[in-house]
Amino acid sequence: MATKESHRDEKSSASRWFSPDLVRDEEIVLRTIFDPHHVESGTLSIAAVSLSDLRSRGWSVDRKKYTSLWKLKLNQLRWHHRKPDLHRCYVIPINVGTLRDYKTDNNQIFSIIDLAFCLNPAHAAILLSVKGGDGAARKARDTLMAGLPAYIDVSKAFSNEDRWGWSRGMFLQVIAILRALFLCFFYRAKLKLTS
């Protein structure tokens, strides 16, 4: 059975209908840690980054400029109902530019693509720039783990200036949807005229 090829191109959006814009180098993305076992020794376990995510699904992160503290806390709270042993909400703040600078044989190792959903304009994903086997993905995971900063409590990741992040993202998402609709009608009308 043919499987859908993962979107790895950083210069085009993986979610044109909902994307506020492409992920820029100067951005910070936040990875939420849901599994308390991954931080039980005080340091982040490598199992916190799954190979399938790195290879194809995309390791989910939130773009800090398009999310807010309450939004991440709400996500954690929803999940807390299913997993009551989730007591704290930790995030890893990752600098996009630093991650994009990791290279092997002059080729970029990781791609950070925007993967916005409806009502979640901040969603993005980190995945390998080039498809590879499990062993290669483990090597990339080692590189990623070595460069990741320490996890912090989610409340420390945001300042007062970040409180409108989600609203800003939603505003741009609405514009993206309207633009996509307009282009849809425009090309349809153009097709009708030419035929």
Added chain:
Amino acid sequence: MKTISGQYVDPFGSIIPAFVVYMPAGVSFAGEITTITVPVVASQTRDYAKELLNRVRYLQSTYVTPYEPAGTVPSAQAFKDAESFILKLPLTRTGMPSINVASDGEVNFCWSNDDTHIDLGFFGNGTYSYYGRSPGKEIIGEKVETNSEVPDDLLGIAISAG
């Protein structure tokens, strides 16, 4: 304060403190101790395999439902493969790996110190893969049969990490 203490003499030679009674000053001990039940306080050597097998069984009982949205739990075979791998390791030389579960259903083993690192995992498909590095050396293994011997290159780095 008056102190009465006793010792448990192990038939194989070691001496383990068995009991200590602390008595406030002015209180005299009038009773007579005839029999003492000695609890096993601590084992003298660590049973690495037992600790790791307990860890795997703990994870198996914990990961009944996934911890992450869109996550999957490891298959029973993945845990079984991890257990049989533990029994093949010369643990007194390799030391204890940390064992965790990833959101894609991998049972992951990790040895890590300042300059040595091994990342190895089971998905329950009859094979495992690994990546290891030590100063000047890097190894990658793909689709290694779970019922085969542990590769020498992997053991070499695991022993230097342990």
